[in-house]
Amino acid sequence: MSEWAVSGYTEVRELGAGAQGRVVLARHDESGTPVAIKYLFGSPDEADRERLRHEARMLGQADSPHVARLYRLVEGPDGAALIMEAIDGVSLKEILEREGALGPEASLAVLKGSLLGLSAAHALGVVHRDYKPANVVVPADGLSRLVDFGIATPAGQEAGGAGTPYYMAPEQWDRHTATPATDVYAATCVFVECATGRRPFTGNRAALMLAHRTGEIPVDTVPGPLRPLVARGMAKTPEERPAGASAFIEELEAVAVEAYGPDWEHTGVRALAAAAAALAALFPVAAALLPGAAAPGTGGAVAHGGQGAAAHSGQGATAATKGGGLKVALGIGAAACGTAAVIGAGTVVATQQDDEPERTRAAATPTRTAAIVPVRGCSRMVPNSNDPDGMSPQPEAPPAATVRLPPVVDLPDGAAVYYIGGGHLIGPANVECDGQVGASSGLHRIGDPLAGGGVYESFNWADFSVGAMHCRYFPDTGPATEHRASVPQCDADVPKRQELSGVGMRAAMTSGVAMGTDAPPSPYVAVSLAVLPGPEDPFKVIDCVMPWERRDLCGAALTYWLVRETTDAEPTEESLRRASTQIAAFVETIRR
Numbered sequence: 001m002s003e004w005a006v007s008g009y010t011e012v013r014e015l016g017a018g019a020q021g022r023v024v025l026a027r028h029d030e031s032g033t034p035v036a037i038k039y040l041f042g043s044p045d046e047a048d049r050e051r052l053r054h055e056a057r058m059l060g061q062a063d064s065p066h067v068a069r070l071y072r073l074v075e076g077p078d079g080a081a082l083i084m085e086a087i088d089g090v091s092l093k094e095i096l097e098r099e100g101a102l103g104p105e106a107s108l109a110v111l112k113g114s115l116l117g118l119s120a121a122h123a124l125g126v127v128h129r130d131y132k133p134a135n136v137v138v139p140a141d142g143l144s145r146l147v148d149f150g151i152a153t154p155a156g157q158e159a160g161g162a163g164t165p166y167y168m169a170p171e172q173w174d175r176h177t178a179t180p181a182t183d184v185y186a187a188t189c190v191f192v193e194c195a196t197g198r199r200p201f202t203g204n205r206a207a208l209m210l211a212h213r214t215g216e217i218p219v220d221t222v223p224g225p226l227r228p229l230v231a232r233g234m235a236k237t238p239e240e241r242p243a244g245a246s247a248f249i250e251e252l253e254a255v256a257v258e259a260y261g262p263d264w265e266h267t268g269v270r271a272l273a274a275a276a277a278a279l280a281a282l283f284p285v286a287a288a289l290l291p292g293a294a295a296p297g298t299g300g301a302v303a304h305g306g307q308g309a310a311a312h313s314g315q316g317a318t319a320a321t322k323g324g325g326l327k328v329a330l331g332i333g334a335a336a337c338g339t340a341a342v343i344g345a346g347t348v349v350a351t352q353q354d355d356e357p358e359r360t361r362a363a364a365t366p367t368r369t370a371a372i373v374p375v376r377g378c379s380r381m382v383p384n385s386n387d388p389d390g391m392s393p394q395p396e397a398p399p400a401a402t403v404r405l406p407p408v409v410d411l412p413d414g415a416a417v418y419y420i421g422g423g424h425l426i427g428p429a430n431v432e433c434d435g436q437v438g439a440s441s442g443l444h445r446i447g448d449p450l451a452g453g454g455v456y457e458s459f460n461w462a463d464f465s466v467g468a469m470h471c472r473y474f475p476d477t478g479p480a481t482e483h484r485a486s487v488p489q490c491d492a493d494v495p496k497r498q499e500l501s502g503v504g505m506r507a508a509m510t511s512g513v514a515m516g517t518d519a520p521p522s523p524y525v526a527v528s529l530a531v532l533p534g535p536e537d538p539f540k541v542i543d544c545v546m547p548w549e550r551r552d553l554c555g556a557a558l559t560y561w562l563v564r565e566t567t568d569a570e571p572t573e574e575s576l577r578r579a580s581t582q583i584a585a586f587v588e589t590i591r592r
Helices: 047-061 092-099 104-122 178-197 207-213 222-233 246-259 264-282 463-473 477-488 548-565 573-588
Strands: 007-015 021-028 034-040 071-078 079-084 089-091 136-139 318-320 325-327 343-345 345-352 371-379 379-384 387-395 402-403 413-418 423-428 435-436 439-446 453-460 497-500 506-511 524-532 539-547
Touching: 007 034, 034 047, 047 071, 047 079, 047 178, 089 092, 089 264, 092 136, 092 264, 104 136, 104 178, 104 222, 104 246, 104 264, 104 573, 136 264, 178 222, 178 246, 222 246, 246 264, 246 539, 413 435, 413 439, 413 548, 423 439, 423 453, 423 548, 453 548, 463 506, 463 524, 463 539, 497 573, 506 548, 506 573, 524 548, 524 573, 539 548, 548 573
Parallel strands: 371 413, 379 435
Antiparallel strands: 007 021, 021 034, 034 079, 071 079, 089 136, 318 325, 343 345, 371 402, 379 387, 413 423, 435 439, 439 453, 453 539, 497 506, 506 524, 524 539
16 A cells, blocks of 8 residues: 555545556545545656656546546655546446447447547547546446546557557557547447447457457447448558547447437437446445445435436446556445535535535536526617617616526536526626517627627527528428428538437537627637427527637536526436536537
8 A cells, every 4th residue: 555645635445456556535535525546656756757647637638528537636755646536437347247238329329428538638639549448437327438548648659559459459559650540449349349248359469469450340240230330440540440539420420310310329328327327236335435425225316427416326436457557437425415516726615505414516527616606687679669660778687696506507717697588698707798689589698709709599480590490400390391391401501410308398409600700719619509398489599609718618508508498397407417418528529
């Protein structure tokens, strides 16, 4: 056991140990928040410290809900450690060993989640190099997460012999250049294993090298609709594969929708969640983590990754330490009723709501999560009763000076809550806000995309506009079919679309468009979310355009608006939490 320990944290238990160090489950002394701490053994030399710093840089820059988050790197004269997010779930390796083949939709869901995590690394010019089932964690919501960047390297460097032989691309065996296509190959190997229950190639190291370099791609082992993905992803040369994870996601979605329908992802995620839940009782550490947490199997709520309380109990932990590596999937138990946590600058603060006991829930990321925030009122232009053709401003006084955010909404730094037209919206702080309403349409605006970003809420009853909206967001509806008959190219400009399920009404996201004739400076994100309460209700849309580094504000704005618009449908907290995770993941794919 390492003698040196990070001050301010109490170790709960050791989760795994390898050749260079160990991983422990620990609790933040002040708040009780659980974390994973990766320690180097003994007094590490400069080379060991630099390897840990390198991993910290990789984790610290990979801003994605599909990547385990780094809280901080701690170094002292006697040791070094990474303090990381504690992920509520079990490793994909454990699931495959116990469940075998996962089925097409679940396999596709694993691949998509992993590709989203890898795409965050690729956007930074980083190649993971060791993607494998032990490095994928499936939490209670079924949305897979990528962990461990210990041997990640900048793209374009020699691939080297590092990696796990079952999943290493030919260029890794040949010590050629590592590119994002190297990770695509490994992800496809794992995809084959998910779909079939068997690794694509087996044998000793020499046999594996030969198979990966020259062997036949095992397309015949997977269901027919999946074979093109395997052929592309496991092509022998990087040039024949998709250039990176983002490009492969587009191919995956096209294949999945055509073969298994628009609800394929919902089906797959549910299957993964069930597989993780079935194994949760094997790792009963929840009761040891937080005061007030339910013991395994007693029906207590589990808060996953700061996205709110979920109706699952007995989540556990597993550590995969094969080959000296340190891979951790942590179970977190928390009774988070009526609470929110604020984490930032290394501290966590619990807040109390109503008469519920004060408890702390785990925060998924270092971004701040607010429970109660002030509200700023905006004005609207409304029809002038004295002038049928005129409009006049009307102040919109908030009904209350503050608002309590739902637990699924994290308010980023630099964001604020506004009140326009009878509803609250999240937008960038300290910007202009206004609205207008007419006979058949309305628009509420916060900020300006050309001056730091903007959020827009609109609704419309006009027949032509409604048809175009259906075409963009819900192309399978009758109004979309009618509109397409007169405007065949109506949905030709929508490169990405994802429908949200389980929220009580139809809701869909698309890559958005910048408001006005000019786009903001690149890179930026432009994303839209639409809801369709019923055939006779107005079509409602929210658009968010932000600089890329402020994309988390778009995730918060869309999630808050979705919660507001679906209140009457009474979606479950679990479905809203799942939707918030899907929104955040979708935003990560919309970079311009």
